[in-house]
Amino acid sequence: MYNTVKVEGAVKYPGAYELKPMMRISQLLPEEKLLPEAQAERVEIARRRADLSLEIVAVNLKKAWSGDADADLLLKPLDEVTVRTELKAARTITLTGQIVRPGVYPVAEG
Known part of the structure; x- marks a missing residue:
């Protein structure tokens, strides 16, 4: 589904959520939806740019x-x-350079 956002990590209910018009991060993740060990000061949003490269927003x-x-x-x-x-x-x-999709990509552990 295109009109969704995915939530994972130290949250009570991980998964895909419907993206409502003008939805902000505080509406998606109010304080009561985080686990006690969550680092609320450092949440990451991975999003695709128009050129399909990945952007990580803190x-x-x-x-x-x-x-x-x-x-x-x-x-x-x-x-x-x-x-x-x-x-x-x-x-x-x-x-960077002469490649099909230059950009910033996350590195998986392992």
Whole structure:
């Protein structure tokens, strides 16, 4: 489904959610939907750009909950939201040059 967002990590109910018009991250993930060990200050949204490259956006949910409009991002179709249990830097690799899909890509563990 195109009009969904995926939620994973330290949340009570991971999975795919319907993306409602003008839905913000604070509406998708209010404080009561996070597990106690969740790092609300460091939530990641993986989203596709128009050229199909992947962009990782860091979000501070505590700021979003407190009404900070800059932190309370508007969600886009097919966003993948990850709530971490410990603070980790996003592991990415940047591909450039004469390749089919240059961009920033997440690096999977293992």
